[in-house]
Amino acid sequence: MNFEYTEEQRLLAESVRRFVARDYGFEARQKILASREGASEAAWNELAAMGLLGLGLPPEHGGFGGGAVDLMSVMDAFGEALVVEPYLSTVIGARFVARGGSASQRASLLPAIADGKRKLAFAHTEADSRYDLGRVSTRVRREGSALIVDGEKRVVVDGPHADTFVVTARGDHGLAVLLVDADAAGLRQAPMRLLDGHRACDLSLEGVRVAPEAVIGMGDALALIEEVVDFATALVCAEAVGAMRHANDATLDYLKTRKQFGVPIGSFQALQHRMVDMVIECEQARSMASLACARVDAAGDAAERMRVVSMAKIKVADACRQISQESVQLHGGMGMTAEMKVSHTFRRLTAIAQQFGDADHHLERVARLR
Amino acid sequence: MDLNDAPEEIAFRDTVRAWLREHLPHELADRGLGYDHYSREDLMRWHRILAAKGWIAPAWPEEWGGTGWNPVQRYIFEEECGYAGAPPLIPFGLAMCGPVLVRFGTPAQKQRFLPRIYNGDDFWCQGYSEPGSGSDLASLSTRAVRDGDHYVVTGQKTWTTLAHFADWIFCLVRTGGAGEKKQEGISFLLIDMRSPGITVRPLELMDGGREVNEVFLDEVRVPLEQRVHDEGAGWTVAKFLLGHERMNTARIGTSRRELERLKAQAAREIKDGRPLIEDPRFRDKLTRLEVELTALAITNLRFLDQLRGGRAPGPEISMLKIRGTEIQQRLTELALMAAGPLAQSVAAVGEAPRDFDLFTAGLAPRYCNFRKTSIYAGSNEIQRNIIARMALGL
Numbered sequence: 001m002n003f004e005y006t007e008e009q010r011l012l013a014e015s016v017r018r019f020v021a022r023d024y025g026f027e028a029r030q031k032i033l034a035s036r037e038g039a040s041e042a043a044w045n046e047l048a049a050m051g052l053l054g055l056g057l058p059p060e061h062g063g064f065g066g067g068a069v070d071l072m073s074v075m076d077a078f079g080e081a082l083v084v085e086p087y088l089s090t091v092i093g094a095r096f097v098a099r100g101g102s103a104s105q106r107a108s109l110l111p112a113i114a115d116g117k118r119k120l121a122f123a124h125t126e127a128d129s130r131y132d133l134g135r136v137s138t139r140v141r142r143e144g145s146a147l148i149v150d151g152e153k154r155v156v157v158d159g160p161h162a163d164t165f166v167v168t169a170r171g172d173h174g175l176a177v178l179l180v181d182a183d184a185a186g187l188r189q190a191p192m193r194l195l196d197g198h199r200a201c202d203l204s205l206e207g208v209r210v211a212p213e214a215v216i217g218m219g220d221a222l223a224l225i226e227e228v229v230d231f232a233t234a235l236v237c238a239e240a241v242g243a244m245r246h247a248n249d250a251t252l253d254y255l256k257t258r259k260q261f262g263v264p265i266g267s268f269q270a271l272q273h274r275m276v277d278m279v280i281e282c283e284q285a286r287s288m289a290s291l292a293c294a295r296v297d298a299a300g301d302a303a304e305r306m307r308v309v310s311m312a313k314i315k316v317a318d319a320c321r322q323i324s325q326e327s328v329q330l331h332g333g334m335g336m337t338a339e340m341k342v343s344h345t346f347r348r349l350t351a352i353a354q355q356f357g358d359a360d361h362h363l364e365r366v367a368r369l370r
Numbered sequence: 371m372d373l374n375d376a377p378e379e380i381a382f383r384d385t386v387r388a389w390l391r392e393h394l395p396h397e398l399a400d401r402g403l404g405y406d407h408y409s410r411e412d413l414m415r416w417h418r419i420l421a422a423k424g425w426i427a428p429a430w431p432e433e434w435g436g437t438g439w440n441p442v443q444r445y446i447f448e449e450e451c452g453y454a455g456a457p458p459l460i461p462f463g464l465a466m467c468g469p470v471l472v473r474f475g476t477p478a479q480k481q482r483f484l485p486r487i488y489n490g491d492d493f494w495c496q497g498y499s500e501p502g503s504g505s506d507l508a509s510l511s512t513r514a515v516r517d518g519d520h521y522v523v524t525g526q527k528t529w530t531t532l533a534h535f536a537d538w539i540f541c542l543v544r545t546g547g548a549g550e551k552k553q554e555g556i557s558f559l560l561i562d563m564r565s566p567g568i569t570v571r572p573l574e575l576m577d578g579g580r581e582v583n584e585v586f587l588d589e590v591r592v593p594l595e596q597r598v599h600d601e602g603a604g605w606t607v608a609k610f611l612l613g614h615e616r617m618n619t620a621r622i623g624t625s626r627r628e629l630e631r632l633k634a635q636a637a638r639e640i641k642d643g644r645p646l647i648e649d650p651r652f653r654d655k656l657t658r659l660e661v662e663l664t665a666l667a668i669t670n671l672r673f674l675d676q677l678r679g680g681r682a683p684g685p686e687i688s689m690l691k692i693r694g695t696e697i698q699q700r701l702t703e704l705a706l707m708a709a710g711p712l713a714q715s716v717a718a719v720g721e722a723p724r725d726f727d728l729f730t731a732g733l734a735p736r737y738c739n740f741r742k743t744s745i746y747a748g749s750n751e752i753q754r755n756i757i758a759r760m761a762l763g764l
Binding site for chain 2: 001002003004005006009069252255256266267269272273275276277279280283284285286287288290291294311314315318360363364366367370
């Protein structure tokens with residue numbers, strides 16, 4: 001047992017922290033949010049130049065062969081800075097290609113992703129799917145050598161930024177995972193803004209033709225979908241830890257500087273004890289995020305992986321709620337205002353609590369695995 | 371970062387586990403978590419078995435019998451003992467008086483007391499709390515007045531755990547005059563429980579068990595050479611000791627075992643014709659508790675990993691105390707809930723009814739007893755104060 005980062009991981013974490021301090025401070029982020037695109041091409045190029053887009057990809061395709069543990073410090077720093085670039089979505093898409101794609105799919109797509117030339121988004125959620133990864137109504141059928149996809153996807157996170165969508169669909173023999181280019185005929189996007197500032201879209205697919213080369217999994221793709229989403233869930237847990245730590249740091253700072261009745265409000269025991277509970281929650285969430293990242297990196301038992309990831313998400317979802325709510329409460333009225341970063345952290349934590357399944361969903365999944 | 375045990379940690383764990391399997395007497399295992407289910411003889415029997423093996427005081431310096439284990443090895447040992455259902459080790463000698471003597475004792479005091487603590491010859495108890503001094507320990511008023519080469523001690527201690535078994539008590543007493551800071555003028559004395567003037571009176575708790583006592587001291591004569599550290603330096607000793615008291619309060623191994631027992635119990639209990647563990651309301655409470663315990667085990671290891679570098683334990687120990695005791699309490703609460711209406715029966719009167727079940731009868735008293743964990747050893751509110759002050763700078 002050893003909780004130290006390797007020298008490489010430490011250097012990486014440092015360079016990511018330098019990047020967000022320089023290019024992704026709160027004001028810079030607010031400008032990016034207010035821009036037409038809602039993301040920054042310059043920042044994206046920087047992520048590519050730093051090697052972050054290839055961090056988790058195989059070395060033979062321009063990546064560094066890292067796992068979730070290597071990505072933890074990146075996600076943590078992004079959580080703290082509230083980065084709104086389509087990073088996690090692209091990591092998810094790339095993971096589908098790396099884990100389920102053919103040799104030629106990997107060779108053609110992964111180097112472009114690592115270079116920052118291709119962004120992806122995961123188009124899975126539907127009107128009545130909630131968090132169920134197996135509940136898919138979008139249909140895929142054969143027509144000659146091509147495949148035809150029809151269906152409606154909802155709230156595709158980072159969809160407007162994507163060059164390529166990873167689409168789940170149901171065929172005659174089960175679930176499929178397909179690559180669909182953003183400019184494919186029959187694909188329509190209805191863009192939207194999410195609570196946490198990310199852009200997203202509803203996606204309607206009407207007779208979209210997909211070439212056989214664009215099929216990642218066909219018929220038995222549920223295991224692949226679960227594996228990739230577990231990977232993403234572990235990463236979003238790590239992101240949550242960074243965001244929660246920031247909420248705690250900001251709140252602690254406020255308790256020390258804000259004065260009422262002639263004294264800093266942090267001298268009041270009623271507030272001190274709540275602050276302590278926030279700190280303990282963050283430590284507990286961090287422990288579970290580490291456990292989940294280590295587990296998705298370890299080969300082996302899928303059921304054990306699912307159990308650990310779900311347990312982590314339960315803890316993280318509960319901690320997100322408590323820390324986001326308490327951080328606003330302890331900031332008083334100021335915590336409600338858009339000018340305070342903590343109100344934006346509140347929104348991201350609210351989103352993470354539900355992303356890839358809320359606590360109830362994961363409680364049920366643990367029960368099914370028992 | 372690697373969350374798996376290293377090969378040498380696995381080997382160490384296997385060694386401890388194999389030894390426990392062979393040497394932990396079955397009749398001593400699994401009698402519950404509290405002291406009240408063990409006689410003095412039970413507790414000392416287990417103590418002597420570990421002493422004979424050389425494992426009774428791992429954290430002591432090696433010259434006094436310590437094992438030289440690092441903090442992670444000590445944790446593994448404690449976790450395995452807890453998981454095996456071993457009787458609790460009484461901390462007053464091993465984890466409190468012993469380390470205090472090692473740190474502050476004279477050579478003669480060490481020679482006189484440490485080997486007897488190690489071998490289980492003396493049973494110790496702790497004379498800290500008083501009727502008017504709980505969380506505000508430094509306000510204590512038991513007074514020691516010098517009379518030649520003795521102190522004469524008069525006052526009252528309370529909540530004194532297992533004083534009715536004890537041969538010795540270490541006490542905080544007031545030796546200084548009035549008007550100074552209340553932390554000053556306190557001294558740390560070692561007192562023979564057979565001294566004339568000592569009376570022990572049991573306090574019956576709501577679970578019916580006998581565990582804590584009142585100790586009355588009426589002009590008890592204590593030789594000067596039984597004072598540890600300087601006169602008036604007792605608060606320094608007390609603070610040092612409190613750090614030790616909190617070292618193993620997370621009790622991960624014991625809670626793991628209790629969680630398994632709770633799961634087995636919830637699988638046996640039937641609700642609406644199905645095992646209770648399949649009832650979503652109960653099941654989700656159980657899962658959330660397991661999540662919290664899993665997280666605390668990792669948090670505990672993260673803190674220990676930092677101590678391996680040689681850093682002294684800090685306010686993070688208070689986090690382990692708070693969350694560890696919350697988990698212990700919740701385990702007893704869910705076990706009480708799992709037993710349903712039958713949990714209300716706590717003892718047979720006269721001849722036991724045919725279906726009387728000792729396991730079930732113990733659940734409600736244990737729930738009651740465990741309310742103590744968030745109160746003792748520095749209440750959880752005091753622990754939050756410590757974190758707020760020491761770690762957060764509030």
